[in-house]
Amino acid sequence: MKLSAEIAALIKKHLEGNLSELETNTLKNWLSEDPTHQHFFNDLIHKDELYEDALAYLELKSEGNDDWLQSLKTQTLEKIETKKSNTPRRLYRWVAYAASVLVISALSYYFLVPKLKEQQQYEQLQVSDVKPGSNKAELRLSNGQIIQLRSDKDGITFDEQLNYQDGTNIIKLKEAELAKLTATIEVPQGGKYQVSLPDGTIVFLNSASRLTYPLRFAANKRVVTLEGEGYFEVKSQHYQGKKTAFIVNCQDQQIEVTGTQFNVNAYPDEQYIKTTLVEGSVNVIHGQEKSALKPNQQLTWNHQQASIQTVDVATFIAWKDNKFLFNETELREVMRNIARWYDIQIAFEGSIPATYFYGEIERNKNLSEVLSLLEKSGIKFQLDNKNRKAKLTVLP
Numbered sequence: 330m331k332l333s334a335e336i337a338a339l340i341k342k343h344l345e346g347n348l349s350e351l352e353t354n355t356l357k358n359w360l361s362e363d364p365t366h367q368h369f370f371n372d373l374i375h376k377d378e379l380y381e382d383a384l385a386y387l388e389l390k391s392e393g394n395d396d397w398l399q400s401l402k403t404q405t406l407e408k409i410e411t412k413k414s415n416t417p418r419r420l421y422r423w424v425a426y427a428a429s430v431l432v433i434s435a436l437s438y439y440f441l442v443p444k445l446k447e448q449q450q451y452e453q454l455q456v457s458d459v460k461p462g463s464n465k466a467e468l469r470l471s472n473g474q475i476i477q478l479r480s481d482k483d484g485i486t487f488d489e490q491l492n493y494q495d496g497t498n499i500i501k502l503k504e505a506e507l508a509k510l511t512a513t514i515e516v517p518q519g520g521k522y523q524v525s526l527p528d529g530t531i532v533f534l535n536s537a538s539r540l541t542y543p544l545r546f547a548a549n550k551r552v553v554t555l556e557g558e559g560y561f562e563v564k565s566q567h568y569q570g571k572k573t574a575f576i577v578n579c580q581d582q583q584i585e586v587t588g589t590q591f592n593v594n595a596y597p598d599e600q601y602i603k604t605t606l607v608e609g610s611v612n613v614i615h616g617q618e619k620s621a622l623k624p625n626q627q628l629t630w631n632h633q634q635a636s637i638q639t640v641d642v643a644t645f646i647a648w649k650d651n652k653f654l655f656n657e658t659e660l661r662e663v664m665r666n667i668a669r670w671y672d673i674q675i676a677f678e679g680s681i682p683a684t685y686f687y688g689e690i691e692r693n694k695n696l697s698e699v700l701s702l703l704e705k706s707g708i709k710f711q712l713d714n715k716n717r718k719a720k721l722t723v724l725p
Contacts, residue, residue, distance in 0.1 A: 340370070459696035459712070459719055462536055462670045465520030468499070469513045476500060478514075484523025485514070487544060494525070502544070513541045516557070519672030521651075526553070529564035530575065533649045536669035537596065554578045558594045560649045563587070563609075582630050583614040591622075592646050598665065602630045605645045651693060655686040660708065664723065671696050674718055679725040684708060696721075 339356045342348050348356065360367045464483060468476040468491075478485065482493040491499040491512075502510070516522050516534045524532045528546055538557025546552075549568045555577055565588030566573040572587040579595035582602050589609025595602045604613050606622040613620045615630045620637060622628055627640045647654035648666075655663060661677075663686055668675045670692060688702050700710050709724040 459671050459673060461693050461695065462519040462521060462672065464522060466514055466516045466522035466534070469515065470500075471509075471511045472506070474500065478522065484525065486525035487527045491544075494523070508545045510544045511541060512544055513539060515539045517672070518669050521648075526551075528566055528575075531562040531564075533560040535559065535648050536672075549573060551575045552578065555593055555595060556580075557596055558592070558648070560590075560592045560646055561586075562590050581615070581632055585612040585614065586610070592642075592649075594645070596665075596669075600631060602632075603645065604628045604630075605640060605642055607642050607646065647689070648692070652689060652691055653699065654689045657685045657687065660684040660686070660723070663703070664721075667696070667699060667721075671719070673712075674720040676720060676722045678722050681708075681723055681725055 336356070336359050339348065339352055339359075342352060343356065360370055464478075464480045466478045468478055468485070470476075476499060478499075479493065482495065482497070484494050485499060486492055486494050490501060493499060514522060514524050514534060516536060516538045518537045520536055522534050524534065524540060524542075526532065526542055526546075527544060528551055530551075532540060532553075534540055535558035538555070538559060540553060540555055540559060542553040551566070551573060553576070556579065559577075561575075561577065563575045563586050566575075575586045575588075577584040577586075577593060579593055579602060580597075582595070582604075584591070584593065584604055586609065589611055590607040591609070591611055592605045592607070593602070594605075604611065604622065605627040606624050608624050611622050613622060613628045613630070613635070615628075615635045616633075618635065620628055620635055622637065625639055625642055626637055627642075627645065628635055628637050641656060644654050644656040644658070653666065660681065660683070664675045667673070673696075684706055686703060686706065690699055690702055696712075704710070711722045711724060713720050713722070
């Protein structure tokens with residue numbers, strides 16, 4: 330017989346004398362469903378020794394004894410041993426006391442273990458335990474095939490077949506399939522990866538990013554879709570004497586280029602899409618408008634309005650070279666970047682004043698070294714382990 334959490338709760342409340350009228354009716358209905366339910370309940374309530382063990386459970390629990398279950402089992406087994414020689418019904422008593430321990434264990438599972446888990450889920454971690462991100466990505470083809478890409482490889486390329494950059498084959502595809510398939514590279518939090526597209530364009534993908542592209546581009550147009558952050562080195566291509574457009578779709582914005590280098594930050598949890606031009610030229614289509622960018626310019630689009638400003642591009646592309654580069658970067662933006670790279674959760678406690686950061690640090694450092702830099706501003710942090718997921722809380 331298996332006790333559900335609800336019934337176990339009702340039995341516990343019955344032992345404590347705290348059942349409401351509605352709960353009493355629910356328990357009665359359960360008892361009437363199966364004769365074994367009633368038999369079990371009667372044994373628990375009317376056999377003195379079982380009832381005493383149930384009370385012992387409640388007493389040990391109320392005392393806050395961390396080893397209460399082992400203590401209860403020890404007490405129960407001691408009773409069994411003393412009664413073995415005093416009664417011809419020792420087999421029945423073994424069963425009865427075993428049942429008692431099981432009942433108490435069942436009750437404890439539903440009522441005490443969740444509490445213990447709740448306490449343990451905030452187990453404090455050492456900041457030095459949180460390692461930086463690494464090469465990590467998943468390749469999904471439109472035919473349903475899914476491949477976990479190797480972390481000891483820097484990226485993948487397409488040269489007649491899908492290979493790693495060192496030439497190691499990933500998957501062999503027939504020529505007839507190539508024109509029909511699209512590929513999606515998904516980089517999780519704590520990951521990065523590099524992709525060489527069929528036209529020779531190179532894309533660096535940051536953490537929590539996704540790139541979708543065809544394995545064969547059309548002759549007159551190259552179109553990809555980005556979510557997250559990517560740095561593009563677009564290879565110039567011609568068709569019938571004209572430069573072939575390379576188009577990046579990201580949310581409600583479209584970027585048109587021919588041959589250039591630029592960075593796009595288009596995370597769903599960011600307020601803005603930021604397109605930063607390193608060299609060449611791009612046209613950014615946002616809403617019903619089109620804006621042209623020159624090198625060292627950045628277009629910021631909040632899904633309603635766009636603005637263009639001159640920036641230090643190094644700040645926005647440092648991640649490609651595996652660096653954090655802060656240049657008057659606001660705290661919350663800093664923490665979102667850290668969360669993605671170190672695959673942790675971020676929370677803010679209390680009122681945190683607006684804080685801006687300056688500095689540079691390699692992304693291959695443990696989290697502790699990054700936080701040490703940030704703490705120079707007076708901000709404090711607490712790192713906990715919640716349900717096997719590191720959670721970093723920013724303290725005032």
